Amino acid sequence: MAASAGGIQGLGTLLGGLSGELSAFVLVVQHLRRSRETRIVPVLSRRTDLRIKLAQDGDDPNLGTVYIAPPDRHLCVGPAKRLALTEEEPVNFARPAADPMFESAAKAYGSRTIACVLTGSDGDGSQGIAAVKKRGGTVIVQDPDTAEFRGMPRSAINTGLVDLVLPLEDIAPAITRLVGRC
Template sequence: MSIDSSSAPGDGCVLLAASAGGVEGLGVLLGGLQAGLAAPVLVAQHLRRGRETRIVAVLSSSTALDIKLAEDGEVARAGVVYIAPPDRHLCVRPDRKLALTEEAPVNFARPAADPLFESAAKAYGAGCVACVLTGTDGDGTRGVKAVKARNGTVIVQDPETADFHSMPRSAIRTGLVDLVLPLPEIAPAIARTVRHG
């Protein structure tokens, strides 16, 4: 049975996308989220292929939330951060189970933001809170459009506070962004949005 895309309070997900400079930015953002967050957090951080990643260990030191590499077919649980593993797109199936795919890179990246945002928008509808952080390309822009088409919320890091401006600026140029915030203010905005649906 597929899940209707209309979303009730407490029935959403948080999507984070970053590229260059993103690991540090993710650490700041996740450090501002409290344990007990009433939504799963799904992360597409551009990672290098063919090498083991230490991103889980690095980010775990920053936050009270549990962090793990996403696994194909698992159910995303509230209060857990799921990181797309190297060389796999992280997506959400209609039944809200996670999927790892080897589809072509997007904006030369795999994992990439657009497949995550687009698939999560279909599964969670208005419950999506999508955030675009620092990065050097336009990844996430197509996904922002998908999230807004289903009445989700889009938050973008203020490009002036980002190590690399291209990703946030590209998202802002869609004209569909709800909030443009300095990095330290994004976590409180996510918490408020999740809490109030």
Template sequence: MQSGQEEDVQDRWSAVLIASSAGGIQGLGTLLGGLEAALPVPILVAQHLNRARETRIVNILSRSTALTVKLAEDGEEPAPGTVYIAPPDRHLCMRADGSLFLTREERVNYARPAADPLFESAAQVYGKGVIGCVLTGSDSDGARGVEAVKAHGGTVIVQDPGTAEFHGMPKAAVGTGQVDFVLALTDIAPAITRLMQSPP
């Protein structure tokens, strides 16, 4: 039997996960710009980044959204209304206690950070409280993660491949048959807001 605390976690939304790659900075800006600062959950982002140079993603996205945007740090507890970006050359994952951890484990889909480790680890911790989103990208990263989110009862939103700057990632996600919503980019933030208004 679940404890009262575990039941409470399962009766509320816990996190929004976002996967993006090529074209993703602009896509993230649009999505995050449509969300209010009072969002009751954290947002965890795996955007493929160039490991050879310092990233400016925090500064760029902060200009687009009222949410707090930062690079994720190992061991921190994710807070509502905050966007945690996986740093270059690190996978962002979640421990069983809900804290974040960063790892240099092998590349997934030729990428580090990659979406699949994030989606799989968060789904194990938060179950049906997860909303997983796959945006523009030119590979298949996120497809395995989408299957993990659905296997644990979560909700999946995918950018319509026909409207994505690069359709590889959203097309692979849709191809899993495990997607709840396929939406134009500008419709994803309103969909997340509506979902937050009722229990998962």
């Protein structure tokens, strides 16, 4: 999942619609300011039964857990499908950025990857969803009319690679159905 401006509210709504028994793990890139300590974990933990944590380099992802990219680190799936945090250059002026996360997840999980682009004011995620589609994964985008900021959803839709464009409240049920098929 990727979000930028307006993302905390959108992520709270989406994650709140997923069961704590979700038979998948979730990676999240939310553009965060690196200049101060983030409060995203406690904020999102109040909205969902899923376990929320800041990702750590080398984490072995567990089902039912949401891994949030920490400020100023890209979150990727690395060797042996462990999580990797990198300090590579910003992508679309952001670190963390969605594109490296989507690309690495697609490489590791292929057709079992579900990329989800939510509210935001830039084009982050649009390149990464191409990698997801190339490997048979599914791309879901928040309907721009329900997004606080429409830039990221519109940019993703403009690629022509999106499988589902849904209002925010309909994304969690769609993910639940898709995970059940994996």
